[in-house]
Amino acid sequence: MRFSPRDDDEVVLDMTPLIDMVFQLLIFFLLTTTFSLNVKENGLLLDLPQAKAAQIPSMASQVKVGVLEDGRLMLGGQAVSEEKLRAGLAEVARQNPDIMLVLQADQRVEHQRVVRVMDLAAGLGLRRLGIATLEE
Numbered sequence: 001m002r003f004s005p006r007d008d009d010e011v012v013l014d015m016t017p018l019i020d021m022v023f024q025l026l027i028f029f030l031l032t033t034t035f036s037l038n039v040k041e042n043g044l045l046l047d048l049p050q051a052k053a054a055q056i057p058s059m060a061s062q063v064k065v066g067v068l069e070d071g072r073l074m075l076g077g078q079a080v081s082e083e084k085l086r087a088g089l090a091e092v093a094r095q096n097p098d099i100m101l102v103l104q105a106d107q108r109v110e111h112q113r114v115v116r117v118m119d120l121a122a123g124l125g126l127r128r129l130g131i132a133t134l135e136e
Contacts, residue, residue: 013101062130063092065121067105071113086120093124100128 065085066074073080075088099103099120103113118129 036102069106104132
């Protein structure tokens with residue numbers, strides 16, 4: 001019995017499952033990654049304005065006041081009225097007059113609302129003010 005010489009079959013690697021896996025991973029990472037410029041800190045979702053000369057203040061002694069897009073005020077992650085904000089900042093100023101007030105205001109909030117918070121802080125003796133921004 002004679003066998004004919006056998007041609008070596010070319011090995012073919014099927015790329016379809018590999019491509020499917022790559023696309024599935026790509027979709028997974030796209031869905032689980034946030035691409036917006038929103039900042040979520042202490043439960044606040046703020047769309048901060050951008051600035052080229054953004055500096056990060058030291059985190060040693062600071063109090064954060066948030067002004068949300070709809071004008072609501074936040075102190076330490078808690079929603080407060082303007083009167084409670086005044087009382088809270090007065091207590092903070094009494095304990096540490098050199099504390100820095102970091103104002104985290106949404107870029108779409110009315111300018112008057114931000115000025116009112118700044119005026120309130122200045123009236124209570126808080127002279128160090130930082131405005132939170134995102135770096136461009």
